[in-house]
Amino acid sequence: MYETAIGMEVHLELCTRSKVFCGCSTNYGGAPNSQACPVCLGLPGSLPVLNKRAVEFAIKASLALNCEVAPETKFDRKNYFYPDLVKGYQISQYDKPIGRNGYIEFEVEGVTRRVGIRRVHLEEDTGKSFHDVAAERTYLDFNRSGVPLIEIVTEPDIRSSAEAKSYLEALREIMEYIEVSDCRIEEGSMRCEANISIRPTGSSDYGILNEIKNIGSLRGVQRALEYEIKRQTELVSSGGIVLRQTRRWNESELKTEVMRTKEEAHDYRYFPEPDLVQLVIDNSWLNKCRSEIPELPRARRERYVRELGITPYDAEELVADRALAQYFEGVARLGTEPKLAANWLLSDLRRELNQASLAIEQVKLREAGFSELMVLVSSGAIGSKTAKDILGELVHSGVSPAAYVKEKGLAQLSDTSEIEKFVEQAIADSPKIVADYRVGKERALTALVGVVMKLSRGKAKPELVNDLLTQKLNKGRL
Amino acid sequence: MKIYELNASEIHKGLRHKDFSAREVAQAHLYRIEQTDKDLKAFVTVTTEQALRAADAVDAKMSRGEELHPLSGIPVAVKDNMCTTGVKTTCSSKMLESFVPPYTATVVNKLEQAGAVVLGKTNLDEFAMGSSTENSAFFTTRNPYDLERVPGGSSGGSAVAVAAGQAVIALGSDTGGSIRQPAAFCGIVGVKPTYSLVSRYGLVAFASSLDQVGPFARTVSDAAWALEALAGHDPLDSTSVPNAPVDWSQPLDKGIRGLKVGVPREYFADGMEPAVVKSVREAIKVFECLGAEISEISLPHTSYALPTYYIIAPAEASSNLARFDGVRYGFRAEGATNQEELISLSRSQGFGPEVKRRIMLGTYALSNGYYDAYYGKAQKVRSLIKQDFDNAFSQVDIILSPTSPTTAFKVGARVNDPLSMYMADLCTFAVNLAGIPALSLNCGFVEGLPVGLQLMGKAFSEMMLLQAAFAYEQTVKLPQLPVFKGGLPNV
Amino acid sequence: MRLTPEQVQKVAELARLQLSLDERERYAEQLSAVLGYFNMLNSLDTVNVSPTSHALMLKNVLREDQVRPSLSQQQVMSLAPELSGELVAIPRTFEG
Numbered sequence A: 001m002y003e004t005a006i007g008m009e010v011h012l013e014l015c016t017r018s019k020v021f022c023g024c025s026t027n028y029g030g031a032p033n034s035q036a037c038p039v040c041l042g043l044p045g046s047l048p049v050l051n052k053r054a055v056e057f058a059i060k061a062s063l064a065l066n067c068e069v070a071p072e073t074k075f076d077r078k079n080y081f082y083p084d085l086v087k088g089y090q091i092s093q094y095d096k097p098i099g100r101n102g103y104i105e106f107e108v109e110g111v112t113r114r115v116g117i118r119r120v121h122l123e124e125d126t127g128k129s130f131h132d133v134a135a136e137r138t139y140l141d142f143n144r145s146g147v148p149l150i151e152i153v154t155e156p157d158i159r160s161s162a163e164a165k166s167y168l169e170a171l172r173e174i175m176e177y178i179e180v181s182d183c184r185i186e187e188g189s190m191r192c193e194a195n196i197s198i199r200p201t202g203s204s205d206y207g208i209l210n211e212i213k214n215i216g217s218l219r220g221v222q223r224a225l226e227y228e229i230k231r232q233t234e235l236v237s238s239g240g241i242v243l244r245q246t247r248r249w250n251e252s253e254l255k256t257e258v259m260r261t262k263e264e265a266h267d268y269r270y271f272p273e274p275d276l277v278q279l280v281i282d283n284s285w286l287n288k289c290r291s292e293i294p295e296l297p298r299a300r301r302e303r304y305v306r307e308l309g310i311t312p313y314d315a316e317e318l319v320a321d322r323a324l325a326q327y328f329e330g331v332a333r334l335g336t337e338p339k340l341a342a343n344w345l346l347s348d349l350r351r352e353l354n355q356a357s358l359a360i361e362q363v364k365l366r367e368a369g370f371s372e373l374m375v376l377v378s379s380g381a382i383g384s385k386t387a388k389d390i391l392g393e394l395v396h397s398g399v400s401p402a403a404y405v406k407e408k409g410l411a412q413l414s415d416t417s418e419i420e421k422f423v424e425q426a427i428a429d430s431p432k433i434v435a436d437y438r439v440g441k442e443r444a445l446t447a448l449v450g451v452v453m454k455l456s457r458g459k460a461k462p463e464l465v466n467d468l469l470t471q472k473l474n475k476g477r478l
Numbered sequence B: 001m002k003i004y005e006l007n008a009s010e011i012h013k014g015l016r017h018k019d020f021s022a023r024e025v026a027q028a029h030l031y032r033i034e035q036t037d038k039d040l041k042a043f044v045t046v047t048t049e050q051a052l053r054a055a056d057a058v059d060a061k062m063s064r065g066e067e068l069h070p071l072s073g074i075p076v077a078v079k080d081n082m083c084t085t086g087v088k089t090t091c092s093s094k095m096l097e098s099f100v101p102p103y104t105a106t107v108v109n110k111l112e113q114a115g116a117v118v119l120g121k122t123n124l125d126e127f128a129m130g131s132s133t134e135n136s137a138f139f140t141t142r143n144p145y146d147l148e149r150v151p152g153g154s155s156g157g158s159a160v161a162v163a164a165g166q167a168v169i170a171l172g173s174d175t176g177g178s179i180r181q182p183a184a185f186c187g188i189v190g191v192k193p194t195y196s197l198v199s200r201y202g203l204v205a206f207a208s209s210l211d212q213v214g215p216f217a218r219t220v221s222d223a224a225w226a227l228e229a230l231a232g233h234d235p236l237d238s239t240s241v242p243n244a245p246v247d248w249s250q251p252l253d254k255g256i257r258g259l260k261v262g263v264p265r266e267y268f269a270d271g272m273e274p275a276v277v278k279s280v281r282e283a284i285k286v287f288e289c290l291g292a293e294i295s296e297i298s299l300p301h302t303s304y305a306l307p308t309y310y311i312i313a314p315a316e317a318s319s320n321l322a323r324f325d326g327v328r329y330g331f332r333a334e335g336a337t338n339q340e341e342l343i344s345l346s347r348s349q350g351f352g353p354e355v356k357r358r359i360m361l362g363t364y365a366l367s368n369g370y371y372d373a374y375y376g377k378a379q380k381v382r383s384l385i386k387q388d389f390d391n392a393f394s395q396v397d398i399i400l401s402p403t404s405p406t407t408a409f410k411v412g413a414r415v416n417d418p419l420s421m422y423m424a425d426l427c428t429f430a431v432n433l434a435g436i437p438a439l440s441l442n443c444g445f446v447e448g449l450p451v452g453l454q455l456m457g458k459a460f461s462e463m464m465l466l467q468a469a470f471a472y473e474q475t476v477k478l479p480q481l482p483v484f485k486g487g488l489p490n491v
Numbered sequence C: 001m002r003l004t005p006e007q008v009q010k011v012a013e014l015a016r017l018q019l020s021l022d023e024r025e026r027y028a029e030q031l032s033a034v035l036g037y038f039n040m041l042n043s044l045d046t047v048n049v050s051p052t053s054h055a056l057m058l059k060n061v062l063r064e065d066q067v068r069p070s071l072s073q074q075q076v077m078s079l080a081p082e083l084s085g086e087l088v089a090i091p092r093t094f095e096g
């Protein structure tokens, strides 16, 4: 039997407005090479100036991953040549990362796993290359050059491909929650590499490390690792030797392939970046960053279940969308019964949002209005069907639900004498259905309720209608 | 007196008195360049049209009755390693032979905003690596005191432009002596400011932790005006200091009575040309006569400055010059079939031998297994060198020494012996390593060649250095312009 | 410390410089001389000395996260030795 040790390296693009060392925009979708300046093109004579928000995002990411934040740190140059690396070096952090010695916890099949975070450091992104095989040319766009990145490196604590996937999901959830990155793996704002090695169970030393790059999706991570575990296990158990390699995940052929052998390790010639000065992160700055970190998803889920009585499933669903959870908290804070609010948010409101392709932030019906709607429903002032019917309108218009119900005359009829009139009329108007009922066709009652509801334009309270009809019809039978 | 012989304060006065227009001043200097540069080869690019346009703008300003900045209408030359929008910036390298930057260095912006008239870009050792301009990929600039001799380097073109009356003020950059040593060889004033006083934005980096831009001028007063205009915080340079404690309002003629002057014995040791030492000793006597208190001091780690410098500077340079890869701008080699080849061919063909030598040296010093022995060690010795100065400045106000061990040497004399070439800056490296300011000014002649006196001060003591230099200059009154040899007319 | 032409070649590869055999020999000799001179540093005891990477100690020089104008696409493109549409072109890169 063999054990697996996986360490992950994740690069996240930070969602600052401007690049890490210059004022160019970080927006996606600009024309190629239209978001570049002397600094991010590496023109001779240009100099970097550090973006404060990028540093704060890196600090927040470190704190959210339970890291120690370096009280003083610096930047280093990582020297290597590549056409999309404009200066021939990347400004990165070598021996003093902003965060180190942290951990992340997440659940895999109901069991809590803890994975160590070795380091979190801030660096700059490169440009993008496009390879045209036919023309034997490579084309370059420098719009991404200089976009801030954080690199998050775990300890080799991950034991399976499923755990790796869960780690990435948990990491993504946290980073989205603290709003430092949008973590879109397909768009390249989240990039994953895995280091993997296997050893016979019980052996103290791990085998040769293999690095896997080019993994373009969460599913890809799981598959690539499954493939690699299998490949290495087969190799070793048949007496072979795992070579130190960098391998690439081939998504279309579902296999890893050799990118380069690690024999000649890169010599990055790191040295302190002389164009930047020391970075001191004192307690007041650290505390300011800490105060801006919201309750993290895991803690929030637990609180919802423990304190608000939400089912674990609903808690999961709510917390998965930070904006929705925020909205939910607002509604619950206004006194709405949390379980009721959660039901409505996760089913009806979410359906409306999907239909209208709206984000929760864009909805005109804010927390107070939604809470008002819940009061109307729970007090019986309107029926839940009415509430569902008008929700779409409320979401778009933003008018007060109570005012809307009043204006449209949608309040539920609960006056027995009023309803009685409709019941009597329905019995008089529908001799055929009444006859059916009398011969024992129970479905006829439902049909009669329908007639009453139609006559009352849906306002009659269905339970009352049911009661009154049964009374009347049975009375006649006596 | 001819216009090109005037210094900045004289031109400023002349402009205000309408003795001549800014256009006439520019034309006189452009004509001077035309007459002399065939022999001197100080300029890589002369920007005649832009210069005349800038001069006209000054004249227009004057005719509107506006106040003139002391640098308004003053012809200046810019070392060709500072970026100028729309004007080639070559670094005297094949790599950037046709590079036209889309932006302008902060220092050039500052001069232009003051109304200075930029005449063109001057020759240098390729990427500022050298002590003679012989490493220029284009041509060697000649010393106006003797055309057979080098003007010093790397800012040789700028030094010559000022020494020969082609420009009144010029910008140089100093990484290990590249302003002071050519100033010494050409008999003019050159200032290396405190690291961080002057913006580096737009200066093509050689060694980022050592580079500073500074002025050349024929008089101390002109140098002071230029330095004041150049200094100041630049938000585009993270290493530019905010609120530098330099009081520019102090008078230059404050005098030096009671000034404590240190004479470091290590700078008068073996390897110095005796005649140079003699000149400098005489200059020190002048300081004494003017009321300065002279004392001998020691800077014990002086001899370590050269190896320390030649590890740190090439290491940083090897990284700074990695951007020249033929991909986005600059020289691209032909015939490459893949990116690896494109990069290595472009670099091999685009860089000259000294640049390659230093890139190799720096790459080696940073490489796996050697970092601690070389770069790491040098960074520590740098601390010791800095400490020497800290100790010295607790006893004295300024330190005097020769600027260079010798006077200008013959063209070709040292090109095949890198180490002997490196020795030319023996007296200037330590200042850059310590980040302190220093100034070189002429203190006499040996066999018709100027000798440089170096004044070093603690960080941000520029005013004190200028006052001391001014006191000396006003006392000895040495000639400011050379009488050309080699058939050059003094037109 | 003597550098062999082979070591010079390795350094040259790291620095992306192609050297002729001749150059390799010459650089080996010249660099060895310079490195030999560097050995004098070893005579200094620096065990308790901290390194200086900047002569002046500034800290926390930061800019606000504000977008400023980039160069125009035209300016970027006009610098490039070879273009393809809006992109900078080079001979094909082999990934990895």
Ligand SMILES: [Zn+2]
Binding pocket: A019, A022, A023, A024, A035, A036, A037, A038, A039, A040, A041, A146, C070
């Ligand atoms: Zn930019």
